Amino acid sequence: GAVVSQHPSWVICKSGTSVKIECRSLDFQATTMFWYRQFPKQSLMLMATSNEGSKATYEQGVEKDKFLINHASLTLSTLTVTSAHPEDSSFYICSARGIQSYTFGSGTRLTVV
Amino acid sequence: SQQGEEDPQALSIQEGENATMNCSYKTSINNLQWYRQNSGRGLVHLILIRSNEREKHSGRLRVTLDTSKKSSSLLITASRAADTASYFCATAPTDSWGKLQFGAGTQVVVTP
Numbered sequence: 001g002a003v004v005s006q007h008p009s010w011v012i013c014k015s016g017t018s019v020k021i022e023c024r025s026l027d028f029q030a031t032t033m034f035w036y037r038q039f040p041k042q043s044l045m046l047m048a049t050s051n052e053g054s055k056a057t058y059e060q061g062v063e064k065d066k067f068l069i070n071h072a073s074l075t076l077s078t079l080t081v082t083s084a085h086p087e088d089s090s091f092y093i094c095s096a097r098g099i100q101s102y103t104f105g106s107g108t109r110l111t112v113v
Numbered sequence: 114s115q116q117g118e119e120d121p122q123a124l125s126i127q128e129g130e131n132a133t134m135n136c137s138y139k140t141s142i143n144n145l146q147w148y149r150q151n152s153g154r155g156l157v158h159l160i161l162i163r164s165n166e167r168e169k170h171s172g173r174l175r176v177t178l179d180t181s182k183k184s185s186s187l188l189i190t191a192s193r194a195a196d197t198a199s200y201f202c203a204t205a206p207t208d209s210w211g212k213l214q215f216g217a218g219t220q221v222v223v224t225p
Contacts, residue, residue, distance in 0.1 A: 006155070032211055043201060044156075044215045093155055097211050101146065106155040 002028050004096050006105025013084055013112055021079045021108045023094030029074035030096035035067075038091040038107075050077040084112045119202060119216040127224050132189040134219040136202030137182075143205045145178055146213070147187050150199045159187075159200075192223045 003026040013019050023033055031052045036044040048069050049057040056069035066088075068080040077096075081088055089112045094105040119136045126132055138145070144163045148156040162169045162178045162185065169176045175188040189196055199220045203213040 034212070041220075043217045046212060046214075049212065091153070095156075095213075101158050101161055102213060103158070104148075104156040107153070109153065 002026075002096070002098050002101075002103040004030075004094065004103045004105045006094050006108060008108055009106060010109040011111070013110070015085055015112055016083055018080055018082045019084055019110060021081075021092055021094075021110075023077045023079070023096070023105050025075045025096045025103070028096070028098055030077075030098070031074060032097045033071060033077040034095040034097070034102075035069060035077075035079050036093045036095065038093060040091075044093060047079075081110065084110070086112045088112050119200075119219050121219060122217065123220045123222070125222045125224070126192055128192060128194055130192055130223075132192050132196070132221055132223070134187050134200055134221070136185045136187070136216045138185075138202075138204045138214070138216075139183065140204075141207045142180075143207055145176075145185050146203045146205070147174075147176060147185075148201045148203060150201065150218075152198075156201065189221075192221075194223050194225050197221060197223045 005024045007022050033050040035047045037047050038044050046059050047062045050069045050071040052071045052074050058064045066082055071077040091107050091109050093107040095102045144161055146161045147159040149159055150156050160171045160176050162176050173190045178185045199218045201218045202216040
């Protein structure tokens with residue numbers, strides 16, 4: 001079945017630094033990927049839609065300059081959290097849209113100290 | 114924004130019992146999907162039901178969809194301890210191509 005690989009699975013960074021999260025579709029091409037954020041015991045909140053070869057579309061309230069998304073190829077999308085602060089600590093999950101359904105990455109636990 | 118509401122928020126049952134959770138949504142949809150998430154992990158797709166379907170089965174899972182009431186239910190029969198997880202419904206609204214809207218989720222605990 002379709003597999004989406006997300007790395008790293010967890011990361012701890014200092015406040016003010018940037019963190020890059022990668023999401024790869026391993027056995028299928030994903031022209032569209034989605035990035036979600038999830039706080040403890042809460043649901044997934046869509047942050048942005050990543051389109052291959054074009055700019056990402058951000059949901060209302062999501063700072064595009066803080067959460068940089070690049071979708072340079074049909075199998076790779078990256079989310080960079082710039083100048084991270086403790087309030088950015090969260091669980092970030094990517095998803096790739098296939099023909100029949102959506103495949104999710106295993107998530108990245110970001111802790112900003 | 115979250116479209117779906119799920120109830121109950123939490124469900125605690127014993128192995129062998131059935132678990133039922135419900136999901137309501139607000140807009141017209143193309144399909145509704147159910148996902149499972151183990152603590153601190155990604156989501157696993159369980160089942161998709163299209164807007165023109167009323168019921169669907171997959172193993173021990175049974176999903177119903179009532180588009181007139183804008184609601185869906187997920188039934189897990191003969192639950193096992195390994196079914197302990199959070200379950201989310203997600204809708205694909207007709208007017209927002211590709212974007213899934215997730216419900217709040219139901220946390221299910223199955224005790225041996």
